[in-house]
Amino acid sequence: MSETLILHHYEASPYAEKIRLMLGYKRLRWHSVLSPPQPPRPNVDPLSGGYRRIPIGQIGADVFCDTFVIAQEVARLAGAPTLDPEQAAGEAAEIVARAEGEVFFAAIGSVSPLTLLGTLLRTVGPFGMMRFARDRAGMMQGATVKPPQGEAARSIMQSYLEDLDRRLDGRDFLIEAEPSIADFSAFHPLWLHVASRRHPIDPSYGHLVRWYERMETLGHGAREELDPKQAFEAARQEPRPLPDATGDADSRIGRRVSVAPADYGTVPVTGTLVATTSSRCLVARETEDFGTVHVHFPRRGYSIDDA
Numbered sequence: 001m002s003e004t005l006i007l008h009h010y011e012a013s014p015y016a017e018k019i020r021l022m023l024g025y026k027r028l029r030w031h032s033v034l035s036p037p038q039p040p041r042p043n044v045d046p047l048s049g050g051y052r053r054i055p056i057g058q059i060g061a062d063v064f065c066d067t068f069v070i071a072q073e074v075a076r077l078a079g080a081p082t083l084d085p086e087q088a089a090g091e092a093a094e095i096v097a098r099a100e101g102e103v104f105f106a107a108i109g110s111v112s113p114l115t116l117l118g119t120l121l122r123t124v125g126p127f128g129m130m131r132f133a134r135d136r137a138g139m140m141q142g143a144t145v146k147p148p149q150g151e152a153a154r155s156i157m158q159s160y161l162e163d164l165d166r167r168l169d170g171r172d173f174l175i176e177a178e179p180s181i182a183d184f185s186a187f188h189p190l191w192l193h194v195a196s197r198r199h200p201i202d203p204s205y206g207h208l209v210r211w212y213e214r215m216e217t218l219g220h221g222a223r224e225e226l227d228p229k230q231a232f233e234a235a236r237q238e239p240r241p242l243p244d245a246t247g248d249a250d251s252r253i254g255r256r257v258s259v260a261p262a263d264y265g266t267v268p269v270t271g272t273l274v275a276t277t278s279s280r281c282l283v284a285r286e287t288e289d290f291g292t293v294h295v296h297f298p299r300r301g302y303s304i305d306d307a
């Protein structure tokens with residue numbers, strides 16, 4: 001069975017950038033399948049069963065939703081436990097939660113609407129921009145998070161920049177001597193902010209700017225483009241053996257369930273709950289095209305409901 005990670009992503013996706021840089025750091029070989037910046041995503045919807053966020057990882061007939069589980073897979077493939085978000089504790093866990101909580105939305109909300117419009121026009125053109133804006137407005141309708149805007153968002157960004165700059169005084173990376181999950185999570189909202197503003201980080205944050213450059217130079221590893229048909233072909237093999245149960249057992253094993261993000265993009269994926277570990281739940285989907293596919297989700301931040 002091939003152990004090469006397939007990443008379904010689009011170039012401008014910050015969460016995908018987090019994973020691409022992890023792959024670059026560990027110089028891993030990986031396969032890229034480019035997805036549209038909004039659903040429908042015919043390259044991956046048939047595999048995931050409709051999970052609406054990007055990126056999605058795939059190894060054969062195992063499909064990984066959310067960068068939490070994708071990062072765990074990268075950590076495993078690279079033999080690098082410091083890349084596994086489940087292992088992040090204390091300061092590292094705080095940095096990850098902050099970066100991927102209020103800061104992620106503030107990275108966009110703090111940019112002036114006119115500048116944002118200009119960025120979108122340049123990247124996806126006028127029709128793409130309209131499609132994108134409509135899609136994201138729809139996605140946030142069922143959301144349980146309220147993205148900060150304007151002054152509130154600017155103040156979140158400013159204190160984030162100040163805090164990271166302070167933490168990086170006298171050190172190359174945030175927690176360890178080498179990049180860890182905290183660095184990759186801290187980086188991607190900044191990358192989004194810089195790209196959306198079309199403006200580099202203020203040079204007065206000297207430690208932060210040098211760290212940002214160090215992170216960028218990690219690159220993306222050995223990336224090879226794949227046709228979606230090849231990713232589908234890879235999914236026709238048997239899923240890998242189920243993991244041993246760890247953590248609190250879920251009494252619904254064997255039952256039909258729907259799993260959905262609890263915060264935004266809350267489209268559920270339905271299947272049979274086949275395994276849970278301390279950090280993941282796995283749903284088996286029976287498909288005509290690929291046979292059984294196992295879809296992996298984090299337990300934290302996702303709801304599991306009877307279907």
Ligand SMILES: N[C@@H](CCC(=O)N[C@@H](CS)C(=O)NCC(=O)O)C(=O)O
Nearest residue numbers: 013014015038052053054066067068
């Ligand atoms: N918690 C998720 C968040 C992923 C996320 O928000 N991705 C953005 C793109 S970077 C997204 O899916 N936006 C809506 C979309 O692309 O349809 C993860 O870690 O993967």
